[in-house]
Amino acid sequence: MHHGIKKLLLLGAGHAHVQVLARLAQGRPGNLDVTVLTPYPHQTYSGMTPGFVAGHYSEADCRIALEPLMQAAGARWVQGRCNGIDAAARTVSVLSSGATPGKPATLPYDLLSIDTGAVLDRARLEADMPGAATHALAVRPIEAFTTLWPQVMELAQREAVSLAVVGAGAGGIELMFAAEQAIRQNGQRGARFTLVTGGPEVAAGYSPGVQRRVLRQLKRRGITVLREACTGVSEGELHLGNGARLACDVPLLAIGTHAPVWLQGSGLALSEAGHLQVNEYQQSTSHANVFAAGDVANRIDQTHPRSGVYAVRAGPPLAHNLLASHEGQPLKAHHPPRHSLNLLSCGTGHAIASYGPWHLEGAWAWWWKDRIDQGFMARYRR
Ligand SMILES: Cc1cc2nc3c(=O)[nH]c(=O)nc-3n(C[C@H](O)[C@H](O)[C@H](O)COP(=O)(O)OP(=O)(O)OC[C@H]3O[C@@H](n4cnc5c(N)ncnc54)[C@H](O)[C@@H]3O)c2cc1C
Incomplete structure (x- = not known):
């Protein structure tokens, strides 16, 4: 820490973190230094990946460019992957990619937020x-x-x-x-x-x-x-x-998918399956200065599916709580919905819609999914 400046480190640029960056772009406290550790200059939106396979979207259509988003948020990008956390020392070890492949380094933090998704171990x-x-x-x-x-x-x-x-x-x-x-x-x-x-x-x-x-x-x-x-x-x-x-x-x-192995030995409370245990504020149950959202996290108070929809929903409350934590303000509880709208695409032009016990299908459901996905992507095009 230097002259009261605190370091916020964002691990991964998943569905929740792109929203944290968008929120920071609207106004970042002057005493908050933000770093993003993520391997790619873009975030691939999985919801549109089947459409890419079907030939309906290009690769570029499915990508959120991160550099403009980080620039607008005043955040520094470190290209690489986290391969370990020491929650007691407040450091993250980095497996660099790009110019220095394979060279481990360390990043310190005061406040840490994790949205790295689940992995195939x-x-x-x-x-x-x-x-x-x-x-x-x-x-x-x-x-x-x-x-x-x-x-x-x-x-x-x-x-x-x-x-x-x-x-x-x-x-x-x-x-x-x-x-x-x-x-x-x-x-x-x-x-x-x-x-x-x-x-x-x-x-x-x-x-x-x-x-x-x-x-x-x-x-x-x-x-x-x-x-x-x-x-x-x-x-x-x-x-x-x-x-x-x-x-x-x-x-x-x-x-x-699996929880990332690098969470093991971090000192952070983990579920039996190895996901980061978080409370209703998306805050680690063992370390108040660590937050997480998306597939890497496990809410201890309620279970919900690991899906992009829930990762997206967690974005705004996560952004709020990171800033509130930095400013010593009260945190807000996030209540994930009991049911979510699921739109299963059967190739371009047909989808099955379901919400709780309700289900219908048709071309209109595919069109609806396309509108939702394209709308989400449009929010991050700068
Ligand atoms: C083909 C397919 C289609 C899907 N369609 C849907 C759908 O229509 N609706 C839906 O709700 N869900 C869908 N899902 C599920 C959805 O992809 C996941 O639930 C969602 O991506 C989870 O979001 P996340 O933010 O947790 O992580 P991710 O979206 O996986 O983002 C993780 C981010 O962290 C970065 N990262 C990864 N490892 C590290 C590391 N070690 N250090 C630093 N950064 C790292 C990644 O590069 C990425 O930027 C689909 C999944 C697949 C495979």
């Missing part, structure tokens, strides 16, 4: 699904996925591919529909598509009515559903729990 993935880290294309990190997707399309234009998506949650389903649409429209005829659920029903987190709608759409598009676990991946094959092998040229992984 490759060591755990390899233990659960041997060969997957080498032979499959994972949807996370999304930046790597969107960079590699054009290679899948090149292959599909040369030959009739067999593509399988492993994971039948919202992300996996949307990806399946998008890939099928893109390849049917622009790939070789005769391509085959399979959705491997891991065991449970498709869209297991949704009501039976939504599940029926999704299954009907999958059937209509000729997508095979296998309610089997994927136990391994080798060149050209998926290994299934029942001992069968599925011939597969393009295995895509959209399976559940």
Whole structure:
């Protein structure tokens, strides 16, 4: 600390932090020094990623440029990834990217906010699904996925591919529909598509009515559903729990995510699964100067799905509480909604809408989703 100046360190530029930056751009206290540690100069908006795969959006359409946002907020950008926190010493260790790859450094903070999302832990993935880290294309990190997707399309234009998506949650389903649409429209005829659920029903987190709608759409598009676990991946094959092998040229992984391993040993209170425990103020339950939102956090007072919708909702209260904490003002509780509007895209032009027990589908639902997503992105175009 220098002349009463305090350091606010933002880890990651996820859905909540872009809103914190937008709030800081409206007025930042003169005695608050803001640093953002994040690996990319842009934030990829996952909600539009299936639309990118379907060929409806460009990569640029799905990206929020961070540099103008950080500039407007008067924040300094450190390009890199956090790979450890020492909550007692109030420091974050950094794995640099860009000019100095692999060189660890340390960033001090007075106030820390974490919105780094959930991750696909490759060591755990390899233990659960041997060969997957080498032979499959994972949807996370999304930046790597969107960079590699054009290679899948090149292959599909040369030959009739067999593509399988492993994971039948919202992300996996949307990806399946998008890939099928893109390849049917622009790939070789005769391509085959399979959705491997891991065991449970498709869209297991949704009501039976939504599940029926999704299954009907999958059937209509000729997508095979296998309610089997994927136990391994080798060149050209998926290994299934029942001992069968599925011939597969393009295995895509959209399976559940993990908490980042670098939170372990930080001294911060963590849930059993390793997510950062936060209270109703999005504040660490063990360290009052640490806040978190999005998929990396775990609310101790209520459970809600780990989704972009909830990460977005947490943005404004997080921004408020960071500034209130800095100024010694009372914090405001954030009440995530019990239900959220879910719009599951079945490729461009059709979506299934659900809210609690209600569900409907049609072209209008896709149009609505497109308007919401484009509206969110427009807020951050400078
Ligand atoms: C294909 C797909 C489609 C989806 N569609 C939807 C949808 O339509 N609606 C919905 O609600 N949810 C959707 N989701 C889920 C949604 O993506 C996540 O719930 C959401 O991204 C979580 O937001 P977040 O702010 O926690 O983290 P993220 O959006 O993941 O952002 C994390 C940020 O932190 C940075 N970062 C990562 N690691 C580090 C590190 N170690 N150090 C510093 N920075 C780091 C990243 O670069 C990124 O900027 C979808 C997911 C997928 C895979």
